[in-house]
Amino acid sequence: MLIINYEDCTGCKLCVNNCPFGAMFFEDGRVQVNELCGLCGACVNVCRRGAIHIERKQASPEELAMYQGVYVWVEFETQSGETKPRKVVYELLGKGRVLADRLNQELVAVVLGDESVSGLETLAQFGADRVLLCQHPLLAEYSTDGFTNVICAVIAQKRPSVLLYGATPHGRDLAPRVAARLKLGLTADCTGLDIGEDGQLVQTRPAFGGNIMASIVTPYSRPQTATVRPNVFNACTPDRNREAAIETIPVTLSKAAIRTRLVERKLTETENAESIENAKVIVAGGRGCQKEANLDLLRELAGQLDGALAGTRAIVEQGWIPHTLQVGQSGTTVGPELYIAVGISGAIQHIVGMSSSKTIIAINKDPEAPIFKNADLGVVGDGLEILPILCGLIAMEKEKLIEANRQGF
Amino acid sequence: MKIVVCVKQVPEVTNVLVDPINGTLIREGVKSILNPFCEYALDHAVRIAKTNPGVEVTAITMGPPQAREALLRCLELGADSGILVTDRKFAGADTWATATTLAAAIRKTVPDFDLILTGKQAIDGDTAQVGPELAEILALPQITYGVNVAFSNNLKRVQVEREVERGYEIVDASLPALVTISKGEVVRRVPSLQELIASRKKPIRVVNALEMDIPEDQLGLKGSFTQVVKVFPPRQKKSGQLLQNIDPEKAALEIYTFLKNAGFI
């Protein structure tokens, strides 16, 4: 409930002008609020007279204090026949370590899987104090029901203060299910995590397609849960000597509890293919590539730079590339060393998915394309004309090197 | 059989501008649209209804009164009726409170539903949470990231093709169930003039908080576990060099030199 104290209000309209939702207006000589109000608090922050309040629920500190520890869900992936934690898990451990130290609490890795899980020792090396191991044959494959049951059980037993998931397809399938069951606050797709002065987890995420950032707290429910974007946080340098206690949690799970059934799996990529999430170099195309066949130019450049091809939502929707290669708000967040954007105008939804790239080169015909604001090198021109020449130059350079090697230099 | 499609009206975020001075959203002139993923969900529902006679499609939305426009769009695209869940008490709802309210509204208006479809996420919040939370509250099995939905021959199960990280899988669940949709047809459907005219004669039912049995403390902001404490503009990266009015040959050479100097070649 937004409450305006009209005795303190001077009618300066700062709040009206700052309302991100356009929910405040000045009528009949006073500031009023309509149903568009999202109770985001922008007006409270801007009011110089402190005339605006938001009435929110309070929870008792005693209740909250019963919950301790920063927990990280360890998601596995299978690559080249080996099942090991995903890269984002190490990023979560890196950030989780900082949060746990700030809170002076434990960092715990929660592992769900069958007998085949491996790589547990790395969890400690990357910062975990303890590993909770939940093993069951039915946990070999991810299932919404199976994993929700087990995570809920862990929370009920262990009462963590914070639980983090990678904002991966599975993470985003699982986290809301758990949150709904246990009546927990959940913040999606965080790009910033911090501990506030009052010990609350401050979760920052892009909203409105990345046009604004919102900081969110979960003041009166525990654990505070969040999914976190891959490629945003850094993993810490592993300490090979660090070890953690492995605690096995007994799991009861029956087949009947899992209500969905996998009928068939059709993989469009081989298991060994690097996902764009982990690529060092990405060449990405947008609508400006005009047609599917033109993506071959991008593929060639990607090949020369040992990189991967990716693209915008627009070209995924056109069916030119599979959804697995989509960069952006509704696709994958990437953070390569080099990102070359060809024919991408740079809608904010795309920018949020690639802005953590170390170096960005953008080629676009429109000099006003927003992508240029993010580019280290921007070229106003037609990528379809430039790329063949560029590939030629790189090929020549490579030939020179090969020639030089052959001649024994 | 009954399919409920949960939809959301969203600002056309591709058009949202941010005021460079105070960092707030410029809402002037930004139109609202039916969230694209919700439109995909609706398309799937209508397609099922067309191939299975007797299937009824209801579009439901929670939002301010103007969210009715999103329902109108659904009716144009083939939904049979619409439900507008609106009340000032819903303001400030986070995903949990939204899912709780939607669940109550569905129990109230279409208690005998067989399938619920939602978009995988809304393009304004991008949380992708309401679908799974709604499934949990209604105790339904969920299948996320659906791209194709079909009923089994005996109409007891639903089979869904869904996107996974390296491709697709086909998953099946017993009905009733909830499926979130991430893709529709390559080209979005376009209604005909006939459908547009007919849509304005289809019913839209309005439901408010009073009509549903949810305690007030589960509604809107009071029912939300998360609270937004600060809104601010994203950090702008300092832009680098911009080359204009140059030939493709010269442009290629500039990029090549840049790549070489940065050690990528």
Add this chain to the structure above:
Amino acid sequence: MHEIYSHPAPFAEFAAVKCVQGYEHIKADYSAYLTDESKISSLPFDFLFFPRSEAELAAIIQEMARRNIPMTFASARTGLVGGSVPQKGAMISLERLDQVEAVYFDPLAEEWRIRAQAAVSLKSLASMLQHKKFALMDQSEDPFIQRTLAQFKADPNYYFYPPDPTEMSASLGGSVVTNASGARTYRYGPTRSWVRGIRVFLANGEFLDIPRGKYFASPAGQFVVHDSKGITYSFNIPDYNLPKTKCTAGIFTAPQMDLIDLFIGSEGVFGVVTRVDIGLLKHEDKLSIVQFLESDEQAIELTQLLRENKHLQLDFLEFYSVSALNLLRERQAREPSAVGMPSLPKEGCSALFFEMSFDPRSNTMDFSELEETLSKAGASLDRSWVGYEPRELDRFKVFRHLIPETVNEIIAERKKITPGLHKLGTDLAVPDENLVEMWHLYRDGCNASQLEWLAFGHIGNNHIHVNILPRDIDDQNKGLALFASFAQKAVALGGAVSAEHGIGKIKEKFFRMMFTAEQIDQMKRVKAALDPHGLFNPGDIFGD
């Protein structure tokens, strides 16, 4: 009043103006300036200037005039007839004169207006109006600008600038000197109808401020210009009658005409427009409708019925011939996503595409007039596409532009086999009553010559673009001969040979078809009075 005074601009140092010297240098580093959308190439020229202000522009004009160097003006270079492609001398790119200076309400006309510099693009203008955000003005400290801007923002309505030439990256100034038109000309008229005032620099380096409705030709058809040094230039306006159709061929004239109309559509041969005041119109939500029909003839019949029904106010009325849709259908089969629309109906259908005001929130839209008119023509309402959300309108717009794009692609492919092939397209408009006759001429002529052809475009203004896709040089020659006969017929019917593209450097032949030598001399006499040394835009309209 038929007498007007020109004023000197503030002083600026010529030497301080950004200038690229030498053709080799321009060619190497500024190659984009060697052509425009006509794709014709410039001849060597010596200077490329980028004035930052009107003062700098005046300094350039004076210096060039002193050295007797001709000047070609350009801003967005989106013209289709090479108007801004230099043939010699200097090129002056106005691209830095790109500020919106004011938005204000004219109480007499009860109209919101924008005052902007010539190089403001129509695209950015549209975006500023859509969001009511004007970068420079928002920070202005001028109390007048601040006050009117605040009023504009407080107005609950949104406004738009009605002319919408297809090419939205075009500049405002360019669209004024070419009197640009587009689909919406059907309802709102060409650019001319929305220009409320201009500032124009003459070859003497001074400028005229011409608001609409102040300076009119004397009953004898005379205008007199006095400059600040006491020199007087006087001239008579031409006395021919222009077609009553859309027309961009030749200089505008009318008894006791407004001086402003002499410069609008003059392709910059009399002066260079640096600042424009334009009128705005209240924005309304629109519904786009594509109605599929059984044949080209049915489309023409429906066109006439839609025009006759005065209860229906359409923003535009566009045509796709059966052959045009066949082409799109083939493209759709090849690249479904490029067309961006659901599957086109079966072979052998044509379509009309129109737009009307629409309240998406209303439950009680009355479509009865439209339904009645459509059924009178035998059209079926379920064979149509409609859209009104902004992103849907954009999608329809893309579809609208798809034909020329597809034709260009096909020609480009054929060119690889037969160099020298090029697209043949008409730009003819005829009066309403001759639509059917003209259509028969197009259809029968193209079919008799066994050419591959299609037709699309502004049928509401009887301005159909006929495109011939030559398969070989023989086809091309047949097409050229056919087009000359089409143009002659259009002139005979009282139509225009160039309804929207202008004359520039490539349509002089058609121009001479429409005007007699004496009439052309009348135009040249106006030019000789205002630009006695022929320094502005050499080669445009009149050839060399």
